[in-house]
Amino acid sequence: MDSAPITEPILLILLSLADQPRHGYAILRDTETMTEGRLRLSTGTLYGALHRLLADGWIERFHQEDGSRGKQVYRLTTLGRRNLQQEITRLKLITRLASLRVARKET
């Protein structure tokens, strides 16, 4: 399995879908909130990323009735959740290593 780091927009999209399924606009807002406005995905970038995640089987799409009109909603698959978990583990290792190195330098 590929263990290369996941790109930041992809990671944020996966994190956005980790707790609940969301539609496109909700993903945009959630990624902006998570990064405190630092990163704002454009619609084109978002759907380019969603297309890839769907093609690789990391997420799946389903139709949800929402008021007057239906919306396409996205959620993580088992594969997507596993890849996200691996990425989080990798980031934790790096963060722990970085903290240790910085702490050692300070003492």
Add this chain to the structure above:
Amino acid sequence: MLPLYHFLVHLYPATYRGQYGEEMLAVLSEVLTENQKKGVRAQIVSAICEITGLLCGPPSRSTSASLRVPFAWKNPFQGESQCALISGFPKATVTLMALVLLAVFLAIAKGKDIQASIAYANPQVSPIHPTQQLALLPTLLLVLAFACLMGAFGWAMLFALRRTGSQRLSNVDVSSRPGSGTSLSI
């Protein structure tokens, strides 16, 4: 903005457009509605971001590579460009489109400012009356006469300096030779 975006979405492959086109337009519509409350600057930034993202967004053939960083390790929080995700157009195109759009928005904003300032400074502007138009006629004729005078002065200078070619007419030797008809020699 929405018609332009609609046009750009039509540049995408038909299958992709059929799958996501309507959804993308619906999301963009919501984004535009939200940005209208934030002011002109937010709208300009958002428009540039959206159009750039759309130009960078066409799906390429390889899928798995773009999900992960293509190098051994890279700081995922170092602000990777969104356009680097999927690249379907030359980067110069994106930059030029963004600059053109920015120029258009600035021109619109400037036009609105001018419109507002004129209305404030001279609120009783009325259409130009035909008699006022006729009053301008002598001035226009004067300008035309001045232009003609300057042209004539320039030609006279050139003539004096023997640069017009007119003086060569005096050197033309018109002579008739038997059997050869009329010939000109300068």
